[in-house]
Amino acid sequence: MKTDEIVRAVAVGIFCLVQSADNIRVLNFNPDGRQRGDTWIRYNVTVDLPRDYTLCVHFNIKVFRILTAVIYLFNARDQDDDPISFEVYFEKIRTKYGGYGRFYPLPSNLATNKWYHYCQVRDMKNGEGKVYLDGQLIIQDKANFETKFEPREIFIGQDEYQPRNSLSGKLSQVNVWGEALSPEMISQLAECEIDQEGNIVRWSGIWELNNVEQEDIPFDDLCRSVSHGAVTVLLPLLKFHEAVRVCRGVKGLIGVPWNTKDVQKELAYFKNNEDCERQWAGITDEDLEGVWYEPFTGKSYNTSEIFFRRNNPDGDKYQNCIRMNEKGLEDTDCQVRSCSACHTAAGTTWTLRGICEDEERMYYLDLIPDPLAFRGYGEYFIEQTNDSKWTWSNTVTNVTIATLHAKDLNYPIGRRTWAIQSEVCGESKGVRELTLSACTKSEFTCTDGSCIPFIKRCDLKFDCEDKTDESFCQIVNFPEDYRSKLPPRPASNEALALSINFTMDTLNVDTQTMMMSASYNLRITWFDNRLTYNNLKVLTRLNTLSLEQVDNLWRPKIGFINTDDIQNTAVDQDAVTTVLRHHSQYTPDLSNPYEVEIYRGDTNPISTTRKYFTIYTCNFDLVLYPFDIQKCVLQLQILSASTEYLVFDSTDSYVEYLGPRHLVEYGIGTINLSVENFTQYSMLKVEVELVRRYGYAMLNIYIPSFTLLVISYITLFFRPSIFDARVMTALTSLLVLATLFTQVSASLPKTSYFKVVDIWLLFCILLIFVIILFHTVIDLKIEYPDGWAPSEAVVPNFRTSKDSGVGGIDAGKRIGGSPSVKNVVTTVKVHPVEVDGYFDEPEGKGGFDFFRLKLPRLRNDADTYILASKWIVTIIFMVFNSIYWGTLALGSGLVYYV
Template identity: 80%
Template structure:
């Protein structure tokens, strides 16, 4: 591009100095009708030298967004394509070139039409960084090595190589360039109109060459807010009250309720020159409750005294429930009478045409033109009324009609309607297509009539729209055409897909005899499927529940329960609940869908399926320490869908919990752990349940009874030695009872080839009673008196001797002799010497017998006691160290 070429292409005029008006700023308008032209531009009156560090600021207001909107360029005079400094606007991004470096930068939010923005770009060579500010806020800061050339530059605004499709359509003001990197504080003050400092390289008050632009002075305050502030009024034709409310809500406006004479006059002034509107609605009625006036827009209620009624009104009782405006005040009237109304809406409202197929987002958005009602697109589209009941949507650049709408009920294209597409768009054929023209924001849902409800009420299982369309088309999963439900998802990292397991146990029941554990539990499996996308995910997970038809199309992991008696695995059926968890808040609005849809990614929002199971798992118990044992039962799960190359359990995001009682009939629940093994061919997951035996039952029914029997047997050692039958029968009875107890205990436990601690205890008790019986036998042998006494006196003496022996005393031979009657041997009395010899022998024999009995009785008592004590010390000591005797659950 050369200077003479510029002069030859366009006609220029020079303005030497534009006087600055107090509290007003010069504003230039480019292509204000929205058309694309190649001869609308301005140029600085002279070339400039831009130093290595600089700051460029401009205030801009876009009327129509192009594919690329050319704003400002500082061209190298020698070569326009070499080292440019420029600023270009797109709908959702900007493009900044610092000279030698530049690229696209996303914006925090999309730009809007008819709104002023303040833009500054800073090149700071000393710090090696570029910065971009929008409305005084830093949005881009990056370090880079600039390659800037100190060349003469032309400042050109509004055109990019005179291509009409890129021409600026909008307004500009306060274009300034400083030969330094100005401070962020000064940039903020410039953006907020606190100062009006101009640049030392390029300043807005200097002379500019203008071509086909409009020049005006705008109050400074209007530059610091959107020029579309305030409201616009759409005049609605003759309609019934409910229809007028419906249309006005669709426009996202309100019908006024004058509260005084001045407000009433302002409302009536809108229809001053309209002969067809002799009656005008006020936006209130008492149809629901007589005397209670309800505003359908603000949802507030008023009493009659709060409304500016005409004298002697209201007077229509239940037959006149709406209000019309009269110069003398408001008066009630029939709601079915057709009247006009003034619908007031915000001028900056952005309209969206949903359901069309466009690659560029800007093409979906429009502005409302109030008089006559029409819609001008952010891009090239325009919607206007072309007949009594016909609306046309066409492209202003190509002048091609895209679609038409024939309105049968209300003559407005607002809301969800069926249009007739007359041109192939984005590969979609001609024909009828449902489109939605709405003023609802991204956080709202559009009902068929155009009214808005909060988007969180969309598909929340209750009707909120009057037409109930908020609960329509609530499908959550979007399946791509090449989706295969037999193939597992493959993460972008090409690694195995992790499955998260949530194992929540409700009840446990353990049968020691069969070594089985019955578990009632909820098993939740969670995974990501990056092939899918989801619609309208809610924070409340239960609202993201998939239908059975959707579930059947999904890939679902199959997990087997390994240590069971039969073949069991997970199932996804009508008893399973499958939901999508909204973990990532980011979404993309699907503007091509007439039913507002938010698209969430499948690789950041997982699928979760939950089902309740009742499974009987086999356990391998080691009963050596029974009944003071601690058992571990393992619930083993294995992925069956694919090997570990494709699917693994996620050890970080998997967990187990137990919600049931901690104390069971026979066991107490100890620690519960979850372990993952991904090193084998198929991934395994083990839930280890620690079971601590509750030994109270065994103590009450085994140890205390057996100990009682053992004590009874031991007490027999203290019986009189002469009552041998009593001693033996008591010990034998205890032995028999103990043997029966041993048999019952053995029958209630699994048969094992090893001894259990309870077996050792019972066998010990039996053996100890056997030892006691042996002692009784030996003691009885030692005190046998057969052949020594054969008279009653002798028997009495024997009993006396027994008593003495039982008391530990010594029988007196003299006492015995004095009470005995001795018979002669062979009828002959012994001589005195023989008799004396016999008595000495008998006394010696009795003394020997007495000492042997005492020794054996004493030895038996202490022997049994020591054996019992040593055994218990070893027995209970072993249990204390290696069992659950001292375990606290």
Template identity: 60%
Template sequence: MAQQKSILDRYLTFTSSSSGANGDVDAHAPTAAEVGVEAGGSNVRVVTFNGDGAERGTTLMKYTKVVRMVRDYTLCLRFNVHLFRILNAVIYFLTATNYDEDPISFEVYFEKIRTKFGGRGRFYPLPANLGTNKWYHYCQVRDMTGGEGRVYLDGELIVREKVNFLADPKPRDVVIGQDQFKEKYQSQYSYSGKLSQVNVWGRVLSQEQIQSVSRCEVDLEGDVLAWSNPWEVQHVQEQVVALRELCGSVSRGRLVVPLPLLRYHDAVYVCKGLRGAIHDPATPDGMLKEFEYLKGIGGCERQWSAVTDEGHENLWYNPFTNAYFNNSQLFFRINNPDGDKYQNCNRLRWEGLEDTSCDQHSCAACHTPADSTWTLRGICEDEERMFYFNLEARPLGFFGFGEYAVEKMDDGGWMWYNTVTNTTMAILPHHHSNTSVAVSTTAALARYTYPMGRLTWETKMEVCGQAPGPRVLTLSPCTTSEFTCSDGVCIPFARRCDLRFDCEDKTDESLCDIINYPADYRSRLPPRPASDLALAISVSVTMDTLNVDTTNMLLSVTYNLRLTWYDNRLTYNNLKKLARLNSVSQEQAEMLWRPTLSFLNTDNIQNTAVDSDAVTTVIMEDENNVPDLSNPYEVEIYQGDTNPVSTTRKYHTVFTCFFDLVLYPFDIQKCDMQFQILSASSEYLIFNLSGSSVEYMGPKLLVEYRIGKIDLDVNNATQYSGSRVRVELIRRYGYAILNIYVPSFTLLIISYLTLFFRAPIFEVRLNTALTSLLVLATLFTQVSASLPKTSYFKMVDVWLLFCILLNFLIIIWHTVIDLVIDYGDGFSGVSGSSPYGDVSKTWAHPPPPKEAARHIEVTQVRPMQTGGTPDSGKGKTFLSALRLPATNFDFHFYIKTSKITTSAICLVFNLIYWGTLSAGSGLMYYT
């Protein structure tokens, strides 16, 4: 076991060491002498409490005077915590007559602070967790005039609240470093760290004054309590340091960790595991400075530079910065590089860089951030402070915010132990075997002699309920937004389980299960919300293609159906903003409860399928997460009640529809896709309308229809909740116009034009009208055959029937006109012997009858009267009966009447017909 160096000695050395001889700190705080020249020589007293981390009830400071803080006051101090306890007692103003009565105090916790204004105390969260070995400036203000209590940390206002303060005339004793309870100090809360500049003013300091003090620009002394006045001290260490050193140590710069003799690649791996970098000095001064960092370390006469040209000769690559250089850009010694492909690495020489074999052993100076917080994952602690550590360079070790430390043992192995109880928790043997990852490179083998990364330790105490034995632990400097590869390298946490390898050991794509199932999880039972209401399920339908069969009244749809719900029984690991990266494996999905839907308006009433085609993902809606530090594989835990789970599957379903074809071909149809929850009744499961959606991704124009509005509605009032996607289909009437209305209207015009033919050519007029009627009847039959059989008339039927009836009316008019024309006396029925000559002209300008008689000789031929037969009289009577009775109108009147009435009927019908279609049909549809 290692010789455990005194934590107090190490702590004092750590905060007061410089980089000149030891090289531990690259950018260090100015010394007292330097401050005296540059900052005016202002020095302050610094007091250390329990520097070894032990719990003592005797380590304290007490002000030699009694103070009164009657009305307004400002309390300021500067603190530096070395070891966080459950409660860190900083300062108490205790009533002199009764220490338990209404104290004024300030207590420090790892993630919060607690301030008491005369008994009234509250916990206040901090913008960020506090760190160890860092100076913080704290101010507490009681403003009775303004009725406010304010708290400042490092000059920034973090608390401001309205408080009705009362005057406080009590005399108070001031105690630093101990918590008083019933006249006894609580050693478990004793302060471990440093304090300085404790002052109290009997007034309210402005924010500008507080900021000036926090930045070490001024050193104001308090008028109620002054830090420079006498104090009673017990078991504390005092020293005087430069004021600027307190402010400068807030940011500790970089530590330089000396690495012993290693091959080049081993040194690179180890330094990356320390989150550091090996430098590549470009000047003689930089070269000398690098040598100073390893001064006094035996065997380190040779030292590695960062660059190598293994990938391409004379093209030097820096693995820490990913930058490339040629020979002229580096500080080589004369006649170097000269090793060609056999010497691809560089070591530092006084005269410059010298190329050498990468398999040689040299030391290296690893520059790593001094203020990095290291985390030991894989242990179980009630308090978060116990997981965090600071890195120390000489000797290399890790010292916790709590009682833990990790140090190197004499045999080369590492030990994790409790510094307060001196209990060994686990050891990491030298050249130990690692069961968590596969070792495939020599560099990896060398790196396992260091505790960084994810390694298998041998526990000596029970850890997380596991008996002593092998256990994987991860010691890493990675932040909460980063993931630790098994070799200790940090990558952005977003690259964890993103379907590509980012760690060289490929561990970032292992253990990527999303869902954590509790032991009592039942996949047959639906989740029960905390409100005890029905679980709301969101449905999302994304349609890719639509196909409509009008004859059979069917709608064929290819679509993606997504169901989304919350399961408060589950927690999820490492969610990403991109949902596809949160895919649940098939094995885990089979254990998951998922809702089952029925497709109602299908022939065989299909259901949703749960198979390999179903994709289950978790959607990250709430970015708040809790890091599980007890898991060595670094997981972020997300809650199931704020992050929904979703399952998506592609379906091709044929839905039955009910078309109303009255307005065909200008009809607008509405076809539904009906879904119903089968998993449970609406008392337990309902559809969530606000979270549901529908989208159509296919073409808007189909063969027969144009896609109109598509909406989604739900019905949770029935026994089983249902949802409906309604698709609006607007008939594309261009085909009907070209193939039905235009031909039929053309035939109607042709039939109507027969009214303008010459009256005597009855056969021509009649045959033309009959032909049009025959074609219309054929067209009517064809249109009816292409549509579903309905018991009602469609608008196209009305149109064609109208055309047929109007054509029939025209034929009737031809018959009437033919009967009106007198083919008897003076009319032989032959066009050439017509009493009017050219009938078309005669009807337009008929000559007077007398005038016609002068020019035309009419010879009447009558049959001989030979006694006849009885039938001859009957025939004459029958022919006479077919003629219309004599009227005062000649046939010109009937011709004009036929034209006017036919035109009027057609006009009135079209006004009514198209007027009816102008509203509520696809003829005048607007989206």
């Protein structure tokens, strides 16, 4: 045997895996996390893969490389020809089926010290490649495989023997089947329900190992989703509150023994340490004497419930903390120094925030409990050196990056100041604030390392004891090239759309001046894709920007056009500017030690709200007054830029009215919003429909005028002989109506056209005038006694021809039924005899006889004129009102509320 073969035989072990029923053999690659090029295993024989196959493996990563080499099935003749492989990254995997392969993002980032089950299926019959992770199908690709069916070598743990890609972690159950396994069987393998080996490659087969460690673990441990159980961090001599702070920082708690067995178990952690003869128990009664509570959980107990040794507690209010003794618990001063055992869950991921790495894996670390240290997912390592200094170093380059500034509590947990010794994040030597925390993405790290829910970050109240949760709460991140004078430009290169929200509180309308005053909240919303935002809350008021940040923002300027003076929007101390969280997707900014969630500016808009009181001019058409429906328009125009750059968003803009619907003079009808983006500057119009409430006009104009009209009409029923009463009553009504007309006209704007109320009043005036004319004509047809005057005490008594048989005046009667005055001359007129309503004319004379019908002839007397006046006035009134009110019933405010 040659010398090199002997050396290789010594260095390389060849074994056949034999596992018991309860345990499974596991191979450990580079357990210290170092990068090596000579750590690998190889299947002892080449294999022939059929067209369809399934490759499965359980893997557990200790340190993530840029690329972690796991499994390669090389072409035995040419390793570069269509390899079949599986490579692990932190946030993705890379799978090659032979002739086809690609990167696949994972549902969530992988974690260290956690077992995963991976299966790769090539189904050439269906032209599909599938990947299963922990039994779940995460990838199903259609592919046209062109694999050459050549013998293959199976190589695990190395990629071309490059140390930087070497596997650091554990592997078990590498098996290959010559068929595409069913999803059900893959799920059973992932959940450890069955332990079936492959028919092409068997985990129990012969493997060649090089610098790989072996161990046996329970078979069920392969299927635990996370590292199970707890680990104990041993804390040296510390004051009680210091121990609590450190233990809380590692997300742990200090135990409270309840019996002798618990005490002995806790003391056993320090049995070989003479300085830690006594240990802290995690309980105190500082807040209320005799009431003991756990600072980690807040649970409280009475003294009788605590496992105190005999004659304890005996320190009263001067000794409020407890430490353990073999005989039980005893109270002591909280300022003395004792050791403590801090119990925390295994598998917790730690994050180092404040560094600026391109790869996310570099931010995460694992806790090593004894001695306390932190191993990175990547190349970083944080540990305490022999001189008690905490150092942050790179295990690949063996360079110390920073050392922790020494303080009273010398632990790197929480937000601490580090002295940078080599360049990091583009910064040279100096100091840098870093946060080492076990808090999850949904939690915020206080300075001492304790965690609070992230929703309490910047919520305007203190939740951390050090009050750092309300520090660095600026919301907007401005890029270096940000220009507040230039409007944002969307990625689509279209005009930026501004959304407008009108919320009207009150409206007041003055018809005389044709103006409407409005009190409203105007909210303008827009997107600025140049910005990013920090820690947006669901509750919008918590996303309010400071005035300093508002001053640096680009803000749209909108003018109120139809006002008497020049007015426009303002963003000042009376305005509230917020960022609206429309999308919950964010990117954690791990380079910020204060834990920031970054939200995009193109999906979360800015909104500014301010209250305005503006007087707008309106153009009222008063033709239908007081049954008119007016429309007053509030016109807004963008002043910041033309429509090429800024427009109003017609789909997302709206108006709402929250005030009373009935004003003194008007009722508020519909309120509409419209947008005009075709002009040079985009215009927005809010049209307010004003329906006049005509109750006032009815009470003060129509009913009084109608009453006067009725009074004037009633005068037609007065005795014809009392001319003065008839005329004076009608004339008085006319004068009152004219005065009412003048008052109504004075209360309205002067117009060049008639209003319907003018038509009504003019009609009433003209109708009364017609009544007065009728009174005059009737009076002319009345025949008074010769020498009679209206001032005399005697009033003639008129009768029709049917009453007396002749026209004329009977004996004069005194007013009030006095005896007749004698010697009154009576004039008798002779009329033709009326027969059945026709006048008898001599044959051959008089009217025209047509078919021997005789035409009627009206009498020319006072009775006829009185009857005619009544009917004519009634007909005029009815016809006018039918036309007048019928016209108003079509499209006026008369029937709006019906």
